[in-house]
Amino acid sequence: MGRCPFCMASTMPEDVICFSCGRVISGASGMKARGRREFRGSSTRGAKRKETPKMAAAQASGPRSRRAGAAQAGIRQARKSSMKNLFLVGIVSFVFLFTPAQMELVEMISDLEAEVMNQFKSGREYPLEASYTYSRTYTIAEDNDPASGGTPGGDISFKRQMAIPFDRTSKSVMTEHFSAESGSGPFASGILQDIISVKINSEGEDIVIPLDGSSRSRESAMTLPSGNLVYWPAVNSGEDSCPHTRCIIWEGTVSDGGTYTLVAEVEVEGKSWSWWQDSSVYSDIAGKTWGVNVDNSGTFSDIQSRAGGTYWNDYGKNSQWYFSSHRNEYLINGDDPLIQLTALDISASIPGELSDNAYAFARAAFDFLVEKITYNPNADINPISGSECIETSTGDCDEVSNAWMSLMRVKEIPTWYEFGILLNPYNEKWEGHAWANVMLPLSEGWCADKGITVDSCYILGEVDVVNNKWLLHTPTAVTDWIEVADPTGDLIDSAYRGWAFSISNGGRAMYSSAIDTVGSPDYSGGKYIVTVDPESF
Numbered sequence: 001m002g003r004c005p006f007c008m009a010s011t012m013p014e015d016v017i018c019f020s021c022g023r024v025i026s027g028a029s030g031m032k033a034r035g036r037r038e039f040r041g042s043s044t045r046g047a048k049r050k051e052t053p054k055m056a057a058a059q060a061s062g063p064r065s066r067r068a069g070a071a072q073a074g075i076r077q078a079r080k081s082s083m084k085n086l087f088l089v090g091i092v093s094f095v096f097l098f099t100p101a102q103m104e105l106v107e108m109i110s111d112l113e114a115e116v117m118n119q120f121k122s123g124r125e126y127p128l129e130a131s132y133t134y135s136r137t138y139t140i141a142e143d144n145d146p147a148s149g150g151t152p153g154g155d156i157s158f159k160r161q162m163a164i165p166f167d168r169t170s171k172s173v174m175t176e177h178f179s180a181e182s183g184s185g186p187f188a189s190g191i192l193q194d195i196i197s198v199k200i201n202s203e204g205e206d207i208v209i210p211l212d213g214s215s216r217s218r219e220s221a222m223t224l225p226s227g228n229l230v231y232w233p234a235v236n237s238g239e240d241s242c243p244h245t246r247c248i249i250w251e252g253t254v255s256d257g258g259t260y261t262l263v264a265e266v267e268v269e270g271k272s273w274s275w276w277q278d279s280s281v282y283s284d285i286a287g288k289t290w291g292v293n294v295d296n297s298g299t300f301s302d303i304q305s306r307a308g309g310t311y312w313n314d315y316g317k318n319s320q321w322y323f324s325s326h327r328n329e330y331l332i333n334g335d336d337p338l339i340q341l342t343a344l345d346i347s348a349s350i351p352g353e354l355s356d357n358a359y360a361f362a363r364a365a366f367d368f369l370v371e372k373i374t375y376n377p378n379a380d381i382n383p384i385s386g387s388e389c390i391e392t393s394t395g396d397c398d399e400v401s402n403a404w405m406s407l408m409r410v411k412e413i414p415t416w417y418e419f420g421i422l423l424n425p426y427n428e429k430w431e432g433h434a435w436a437n438v439m440l441p442l443s444e445g446w447c448a449d450k451g452i453t454v455d456s457c458y459i460l461g462e463v464d465v466v467n468n469k470w471l472l473h474t475p476t477a478v479t480d481w482i483e484v485a486d487p488t489g490d491l492i493d494s495a496y497r498g499w500a501f502s503i504s505n506g507g508r509a510m511y512s513s514a515i516d517t518v519g520s521p522d523y524s525g526g527k528y529i530v531t532v533d534p535e536s537f
Helices: 030-035 053-061 066-097 101-118 301-305 307-316 337-348 358-372 386-392 397-410 444-450 490-496
Strands: 124-127 129-142 155-163 176-178 191-202 205-208 229-231 247-255 259-271 320-324 329-333 415-423 430-441 458-464 477-482 499-504 509-522 527-530
Touching: 129 155, 129 247, 155 509, 191 247, 247 259, 259 477, 301 307, 301 430, 307 415, 307 430, 320 397, 329 386, 329 397, 337 358, 337 386, 337 397, 358 397, 358 430, 386 397, 397 415, 397 430, 397 458, 415 490, 430 477, 430 509, 499 509
Parallel strands: none
Antiparallel strands: 124 527, 129 259, 129 509, 155 247, 155 499, 191 205, 191 259, 229 247, 320 329, 415 430, 415 477, 430 458
């Protein structure tokens, strides 16, 4: 049995950490136990600080040699140095305790502690920054094999639309994050998604899609060798366009066993961004300084005084949203009895002094769903409502988003969809994805302290419940469309739409879509881990 060199508690030979004082006594491997706070108590009776058994024996018998005497002198000198160090520490501590530097130091230590502890928890890993190219491959074929249900001589007229991704900022697509009261403003938005190029190839033809917003109508479409067409019309410019966003349309005819393929390659540069100001947010993630939390959040009523009330008028005050003809109900419904009851339970879990705190309710609802809902990888192509998601405790990305947004509508917190694709951090595969956006107000006091106009003092953040991303953008999530308010739901229907067919002469369509990474992504900026940590109020 040995002794800890710091507190003199008894230790076993295999111990790498002192389970009495918590100090590492044998290399860095003890940090794991320390991070888990696995401290087993051990007796320290009779121990004295700064004095080992050998030192005590030497003092009792006196120096037995010149070497021993020198050792004793060294001990005395060490004691003097220790007293000096202790005196200096006392002065520094006094300075920090009685100056504004104290708060800065405490915050710095808190951030460091949270960051270190997060490394010991399981979670999903994301890059701080990323540069990569991904491809979308679309294939259409006419099956003329009777053995598989096909008919010789069949014809398939097809149309495939693909949203053209765009530059996304920390405030949706706006270039201004906040407006300044005077002098220093405005506060520029951060670029979260920068689209470098979009190129397509079909039938050996290479086509570069312009990123300046220009369009090409069906009448002036690029004609492929087969006679099939490629064009990128203006948004909502008629029958041959995409109502919801700028897109590429590939259309044509495939006959009697024929096959056609179109590949679109998109080069992207992106970075992580947090709209949440909290010590648990990895320190190198941009945006957190200007983020929202329970302390600087505005109230429910503040929502109507931000952005001229636009988001409240477009979304917040509309308790029912997106009627599904397939389900014959609103998928986002703040009036649903189960949603109302769930919102009441969530409100009851929040301290009374935070009863009108917009952030507190939004975060509590997020934590509730993260714990309650199990992801359903085999969900039906037609999404279920938020109420059914909560009732069955299961759902996929858009269905869990429906649940969270339904709860937000109870409190008139504006929420809406964001559609795109996501690189799964577990299997490195791309998936179609949908998540929520939210508008949360910052308090008038915080806005005034930062010199920000009240009207612009709010965040437009991303909330991805199924991936435990709270007010966080990760660069391997590509945005294709951010919802534009439309009570009819037609724009959302358009965003869900992909293939369209017209079949003649007994034809049978066989089609597929795939998303892949081209080459190796550049994650040179480093990575961080997002863990499941419910917030306590």
